[in-house]
Amino acid sequence: MRALTYTTSGAPAEGFHLGQTPEPHAGPGQVRIRVHAAGISPLDRKTVAGERGEAEPPTPAVPGIDAAGTVDEVGEGVSDVSVGDEVFGLGSGTHAAHAVLFAWAHKAPQIDWSVAAAAPLAVETSQRALGLIEAQAGQNVFVDGGSGGVGAVAVQVALDRGLGVVASAGQDNQDYLREIGAVPVLHGEGLLERVRAVAPGGLDAVLDIAGKTPAEDLAALVSHLARVVSIANPEVAERGGIFTGPTPSAGPDEREERGLGQAMAHAADLLRRNALVIKVQTFPLERAAEAYARSTSGQVRGKVVLLP
Numbered sequence: 001m002r003a004l005t006y007t008t009s010g011a012p013a014e015g016f017h018l019g020q021t022p023e024p025h026a027g028p029g030q031v032r033i034r035v036h037a038a039g040i041s042p043l044d045r046k047t048v049a050g051e052r053g054e055a056e057p058p059t060p061a062v063p064g065i066d067a068a069g070t071v072d073e074v075g076e077g078v079s080d081v082s083v084g085d086e087v088f089g090l091g092s093g094t095h096a097a098h099a100v101l102f103a104w105a106h107k108a109p110q111i112d113w114s115v116a117a118a119a120p121l122a123v124e125t126s127q128r129a130l131g132l133i134e135a136q137a138g139q140n141v142f143v144d145g146g147s148g149g150v151g152a153v154a155v156q157v158a159l160d161r162g163l164g165v166v167a168s169a170g171q172d173n174q175d176y177l178r179e180i181g182a183v184p185v186l187h188g189e190g191l192l193e194r195v196r197a198v199a200p201g202g203l204d205a206v207l208d209i210a211g212k213t214p215a216e217d218l219a220a221l222v223s224h225l226a227r228v229v230s231i232a233n234p235e236v237a238e239r240g241g242i243f244t245g246p247t248p249s250a251g252p253d254e255r256e257e258r259g260l261g262q263a264m265a266h267a268a269d270l271l272r273r274n275a276l277v278i279k280v281q282t283f284p285l286e287r288a289a290e291a292y293a294r295s296t297s298g299q300v301r302g303k304v305v306l307l308p
Contacts, residue, residue: 002308003096004288005060006048016289021060024093024100026075031101033069033087037117037282038094040295040304041066042150042232048292064094064306068107068116072098081106088116089264090124095288097308103260105268116271118278118303122153123267124260125244126207129229130158132242133205137162140203142195142221145210146182147173149295149303150231153278154207155182160275166199168210176301180277192217208233215239280305 003021026032044063068088071081081087081104089104107116135141141158145151146167158165159181167182168191177184185194191213195203204227206218211232219225219239228241237243270276279302283291288306295304 001097002285003060003062003093004064004285004306005062007060016292017060018286018288019060021062021096023098026073026078026100028076029078029102030075030091031071031078031081031087031104032073032075032098033067033091033101034072035067035069035094035097035099035308036113037068038064038096038099038306038308039066039118039121039149040064040095040291040306041121043121044095045292045296062093062096064096064099065090065092066117066120067091067094067099067101068113069099088120088267090120090260095285095306095308103264105261105264108268108272111271112280114280114282114305114307115278117305118149118280119153119267119271119276120264122150122278122303123157123270123276124263125150125231126154126157127263127266128259129154129207129231129244130161130163132244133207133227133229135161135163135205138164139205140164140166140199140201141205141207142199142203143167143182144187144191144206144208144213144218145169145232146184147176147302148209148300149278151209152176152180152302153276154209155180156276157270158207160270166195166203168195173301176279187212192220195221205229207231208236215241278302282307 001023005017071085086107087104088107089101091099091101146155147169165182168187174184206228208230215236218228225240230236234243282305285308
């Protein structure tokens with residue numbers, strides 16, 4: 001099948017190759033899809049760059065964890081989907097013509113393929129992070145890095161939970177934060193003062209998406225560092241906060257234990273109710289190197305998505 005591959009961790013995006021690889025097949029508790037769109041996530045970028053401390057990838061390795069497509073193969077023990085169903089979810093090797101998913105939900109007909117492909121990991125991560133800090137309706141949370149693929153989703157997931165949201169971004173994305181419902185502040189030097197100015201009553205929790213603000217500064221915004229969760233800075237955990245990393249592949253039992261199926265159902269519900277709007281920038285698979293470069297530029301509004 002046609003797929004994007006790389007052979008050496010740490011290789012620049014220019015080291016990608018577009019070629020033919022063997023087709024994957026659905027194992028127990030899995031489904032295979034014909035991929036219509038596949039998101040590029042921070043997890044993909046870290047994996048390709050060799051930043052996750054893993055051994056050299058198999059040759060050739062196909063990146064990608066987010067995808068949306070049409071089911072064309074159903075594994076043993078799967079009863080909630082059939083061949084021909086339109087789904088989106090979490091899988092492996094999704095930057096290809098076909099991919100296997102280990103967690104999924106049905107895609108509503110009105111949802112664009114690229115938007116569906118942008119949602120899975122971002123919703124799962126946001127839901128997990130907000131759960132770890134036990135954010136409750138009526139509380140106020142600061143999302144540090146609120147305009148990117150995960151941050152913008154985290155803002156909207158928090159708002160849907162009834163939270164008040166202050167979020168940081170660059171100058172060009174201040175209006176975008178307002179558009180999705182957050183109170184915007186400019187990131188960079190003086191951030192704490194700006195956050196306190198727009199939240200004089202204080203904050204109940206902090207969700208660090210960008211990993212650029214020192215842990216001690218984030219802790220200064222709340223009563224205790226245990227009210228700070230980061231998906232990008234392990235130092236937060238070293239100082240008493242919470243660090244939650246990416247979601248790897250999962251078997252059927254582990255998938256339910258970790259609530260991945262529930263997270264995908266939540267994503268489907270948010271999209272269906274228009275409670276989640278994701279801006280996407282799409283690139284054909286032939287321009288994957290450009291797409292990855294764009295996704296790491298720090299200037300992305302929303303999510304970069306590949307169209308196989």
